[in-house]
Amino acid sequence: MPRATTVLSISLPRAMAAQLDRVRKAEHRTRSELVREALRHYVSAASTRAVRARAAALPEVEPEADEIAAVAAGRARVLRRGAGDDLARRAKP
Structure with a gap:
């Protein structure tokens, strides 16, 4: 059966990696869980920004x-x- 995930390798500044590890330990989670959650939030926010940009481009008309x-x-x-x-x-x- 094919793997349901893809393995990625990323580079982080040392300070950011240390932050990630502090949060990971405090929340008893894995690095992967935290990065997945952060990516979900980023993608959701990007989608919201795109919708708002499209709405802002609509012409305003008087009723x-x-x-x-x-x-x-x-x-x-x-x-x-x-x-x-x-x-x-x-x-x-």
Whole structure:
């Protein structure tokens, strides 16, 4: 059966390796576990940054009158149902 992992060799500055070992010992984990977790966090953050960059590149447009009316009508329906007590308090000037 093929191996489910890939072995990598990385180089770290001595101070960073010492930090890794201090955390590893304190948390009773392996170096590999800590590096995998750090990489997962980095990849997740990179994905979030990419989404935010794409969103920032979208043009800003003013809502149309019919869109504003639809939002107001929806808000009124929620308030009539009584489920919008919090919305009602926030909507009052």
